[in-house]
Amino acid sequence: MTLHTLTIHETHNLLKKKSFSAEELTESLLKRIEKVEPAVKAYITLTPEQALNEARNADRMISRGEMTPLTGIPLAIKDIISTKGTITTCASKILENYLPIYDATVLGKLKAAGAITLGKANMDEFAMGSSTENSYFGPSKNPWDLTTIPGGSSGGSAAAVAADECLGSLGTDTGGSIRQPATFCGVVGLKPTYGRVSRFGLIAFGSSLDQIGPLTKDVHDAALLMNVSAGYDPKDSTSVDIDAPDYTSFLKETLADITIGVPKEYFIEGIDPDVEISADKAIKVMESLGANIVKISLPHTEYALPVYYLIAPAEASSNLARYDGVKYGYRSPNDANLITMYKRTRSEGFGTEVKRRIMLGTYALSAGYYDAYYKKASQVRTLIKTDFEKAFRKCDVILTPTSPTPAFKIGEKIADPLQMYLSDVFTIPGNLAGIPAISIPCGFSRSGLPIGLQIMARHFAEGNLFQTAYAYEKSTEWHLKKPNL
Ligand code: GLN
DSSP: OOOTTOOHHHHHHHHHTTSSOHHHHHHHHHHHHHHHHHHHOOEEEEOHHHHHHHHHHHHHHHHTTOOOTTTTOEEEEETTBOBTTBOOOTTOGGGTTOOOSSOOHHHHHHHHTTOEEEEEEOOSGGGOOSSSTTOTTOOOOBTTBTTBOOOSSSHHHHHHHHTTSSSEEEEEESSSTTHHHHHHHTOEEEEOOTTTBOOTTBOOSSTTTOEEEEEESSHHHHHHHHHHHBSOOTTSTTSOOOOOOOGGGGOOSOOTTOEEEEEGGGSOTTSOHHHHHHHHHHHHHHHHTTOEEEEEOOTTGGGHHHHHHHHHHHHHHHHGGGOSSSSSSOOOSOOSSHHHHHHHHHHHHSOHHHHHHHHHHHHHHSTTTTIIIIIHHHHHHHHHHHHHHHHTTTOSEEEEESSSSSOOBTTSSTTOHHHHHHTTTTTHHHHHHTOOEEEEEEEEOTTSOEEEEEEEESTTOHHHHHHHHHHHHHTOOGGGOOOOO
């Protein structure tokens, strides 16, 4: 049996039946990693010994009858999520040697459920980017075509799932960083409602936007990871104290009770024709499953990108002020005095895109410009949020393409930041509004690259996402296709 190709729910049933042990499963995944990782480069750090220890622990849990749906399941964790005792770099030179002394809340929960960590997944430095090309450790490759990028910033997390180098992974999404790489790699990616999953132990980028979420091989697996990840955490003041439901209870094969809104602002000029065709076909499939389709409008959509590129860099410039060479992380050896030490540490420690964001953000927050930029952007953010509130009076979920194009070539957009920013034009509004959104596979381009469909819902209505995504997935086969590695 090829164990690494299994989904989490399939694996759970087989572990339960004792068809194989968690240790055998982990060994099989480590072999798979050995084989394909030199080509894919999904991981920054691998922790094989720790994984095997955790697997043996999981086997003991299983034999004691303490099994949960995640017991013995090997996962990849984006390298922006703190892991006690394992280097957490954020794909930056400035944190190259940073060893967290605590686990992020989410990781603690996964561990308590018996999940196994195989390693830390590659990403764009500090999650700024859409391709993983901003990683200090070099880019990951898209398993469907090794000359293209896997998306970003959670590109390593997505590539690891697509290449069967783990059974599922955690990513983070500030402006699309779970959904866009999920799309490019042909896997499922969910950004939960802001406040649904604890950010404690997540290295901050844009604190009012960041969320941790799952990347998986199918929708059922995403529900299983959400069941453990979601919930209130007193250690994160923005986490919300609302009970999380059992997300698997929404996995139904009908859409008879669902109204789907299709916003005209997302089917615009410049969108790749293959993407448009796939999204149109998906809408027809939803209709055949009983969904009521309505046309809606989100009139402030065109402002989302400029608003995001003021708010996210502003928050980043404040969050990244802590990397000064004093408390932890990289310190320049050329530290003649305190001021030159700060300057050199930050000049040498941060990459180009991170520096660009810090400069943009510092400018937008500076005296005399705050009202014109940050404050104005925050006001327009409210208009974008209100667009969604109005739309959700007419529908339960909103359906759009996840990204305007399929994956692009390595190097294609790296010299043109604006082109790079545009690949998140459809995912950013969801972060600004704080609503949940999922991306699921819905087709392939003529050149054989995966295409994804985005579904968005009201705050805390992840259940509607799971129902819509699951019903669609059950009647299509896109999620079953595998890259040829
Ligand atoms: N690509 C967007 C950016 O560069 C979003 C990143 C993210 O969601 N972390 O900011």
